[in-house]
Amino acid sequence: MGKIVISENVSLDGVIEDPSGVEGFKHGGWVGKVTDRAEAGKRLFDEALGAEAQLFGRRTYEFLAARWPSRDGALADRLNSMPKYVVSSTLEDPEWNNTRVLKGDAVEEVSKLKQELHGQIVVAGSIQLARALIEHDLVDELRLLVYPVVLGTGERLFGETRDKKPVRLVGTRSLDDLALLTYELVRDAERSRTAPAFGTSARPLSGGPVGCPSYTPRLRVRRPAGRHDHHRRPPDVAGG
Secondary structure (H helix, E strand, O other), X not given: OOEEEEEEEEEOOOEOOOOOOXXXXXXXOOOOOHHHOHHHHHHHHHHXXXXXXXXXXXXXXXXXXXXXXXXXXXXXXXXXXXXXXXXXXXXXXXXXXXXXXXXXXXXXXXXXXXXXXXXXXXXXXXXXXXXXXXXXXXXXXXXXXXXXXXXXXXXXXXXXXXXXXXEEEEEEXXXXXXXEEEEEEOOHHHHHHHXXXXXXXXXXXXXXXXXXXXXXXXXXXXOOOOOXXXXXXXXEOOOO
16 A cells, blocks of 8 residues: 655745745745755655655646756656656646546545555645645655744645644654654554553543643541651652
C-alpha cells in the first residue's frame, strides 16, 4: 500500500499562501529561491528521489507544469520523469510528462491510488486536496519545512475538521535557517491500543481533574490515641 505524505513550506505562524510570490498575496514570495538555501535544496531533491509518485490539485499542478519541463538539472530530470497524478474534473490533456488525471471523487480516487502504489506519494502545495485527505484520514505523514518569518495573515495549512487529528513527532532537522518537522498521523486503531483500559483512569495521582494541578489529594492517617507527633504530616499520594 502507498503512503500519503503531505510536504509543505510553512511560515512560523502556519501560513502557506503564495510562497513563490505569484498569486498576488501581499506577503508573497516569503520562501525565496531554492538556490538560496543549499541544504533545503538538497532535501527537496532527496524527497523527489525517495517518492514513487507526486500527487497534486489542479492549480498546483498547472503552476509546476508551466515551469519544470523547460528546466534542466538533476531535480528537473527527476520531477519531469517521475509519475504524477492530478485530481481534477476539468483537466483534459495534461502536458507535463508522465501525468495521469484522477477525475472521480478525490477521496475515492486517492484511496484507490494508495492501493495501487507501494511507495511514498508526495503531496506538495495543493492545499484544498491536502485538507480533504487529512479530513478523511488518508494522510500518513506530515513534513513541514518551517521558515523563520511570522506573516501575521494569509491562508493557513490546517482548516476546520470534524474531529481532532492526533499526530506524533517522529523527526526534527535543521536545514540552513529552517526547521524540518516530521509527524505521523495516529490512526483510530492505534489510539485505542494506547488508551486506558476500561475501569482505569488516566488522571495523574498528583492532581485532580485534568487541568487542575493545584489540587493534591492526601491520605488521612489515624494515629493511636494519646500520641501526638507535631513534626510529621500525612504523606502525599504522589510524593510518598
